[in-house]
Amino acid sequence: MTTHLQGSLFDQTDRPRLGPLTGIRRTVLGSGAWIDVLPGWLTGSAPLCERLAAEVPWRAERRTMYDHVVDVPRLLAFYGADDPLPHPVLTEARDALGAHYGPELGEPFATAGLCLYRDGRDSVAWHGDRGGRGAREDTMVAILSVGTPRDLLLRPVGGGGTVRRPLGHGDLIVMGGSCQRTWEHCVPKSGRASGPRVSVQFRTRGVR
Ligand SMILES: O=C(O)CCC(=O)C(=O)O
Numbered sequence: 001m002t003t004h005l006q007g008s009l010f011d012q013t014d015r016p017r018l019g020p021l022t023g024i025r026r027t028v029l030g031s032g033a034w035i036d037v038l039p040g041w042l043t044g045s046a047p048l049c050e051r052l053a054a055e056v057p058w059r060a061e062r063r064t065m066y067d068h069v070v071d072v073p074r075l076l077a078f079y080g081a082d083d084p085l086p087h088p089v090l091t092e093a094r095d096a097l098g099a100h101y102g103p104e105l106g107e108p109f110a111t112a113g114l115c116l117y118r119d120g121r122d123s124v125a126w127h128g129d130r131g132g133r134g135a136r137e138d139t140m141v142a143i144l145s146v147g148t149p150r151d152l153l154l155r156p157v158g159g160g161g162t163v164r165r166p167l168g169h170g171d172l173i174v175m176g177g178s179c180q181r182t183w184e185h186c187v188p189k190s191g192r193a194s195g196p197r198v199s200v201q202f203r204t205r206g207v208r
Helices: 003-010 045-055 088-105
Strands: 025-030 033-038 059-065 068-079 111-117 124-127 141-147 150-156 163-167 171-177 183-187 197-203
Touching: 025 150, 033 163, 045 111, 045 141, 045 197, 088 141, 088 171, 088 197, 163 171
Parallel strands: none
Antiparallel strands: 025 033, 033 171, 059 068, 068 111, 111 197, 124 183, 141 171, 141 197, 150 163, 150 183
């Protein structure tokens, strides 16, 4: 049984629940960048995704491209360090990540950015999280994905092979080291994905 099939079966349980972080596996990407991946960290992802999609105060993202301001095809919400998160399991996730990565990261995860990909037509283009300190300093961005899996692609800035990770059903990925400066990532449109996916990105203070 593939990890993702297992993930989708455990996905339906009512109460979202986090597992231990002990099974997380690191892949060194190069140029000081790495990713840690833990499939199915959270069980009960499907009802959590439904609840977040329905209850979070989503807003459309607009971005200037050339001379035009255009809609980015996905919805967003941002929770600052002092804002209560929209579900207790997200607070639990942020704190568990902070405890696990604290010694290496040197500071806690503080903020949560949420993105709703309503269906396979929603996407985000190639970018690094280089707002604020992310432009100059190594950091970590931890992403918990619930709902229908979508591919997250990573490639080195300036060209090179692409790494593809399908993420949904409670999967965790942590992008670390220089990843936001020396690599970029995107979620391309998908003809296959039909259901919604919510991505929850935990970042340190001053990184966007
Ligand atoms: O959907 C994702 O997991 C990636 C989100 C992302 O790259 C971003 O919002 O910066």
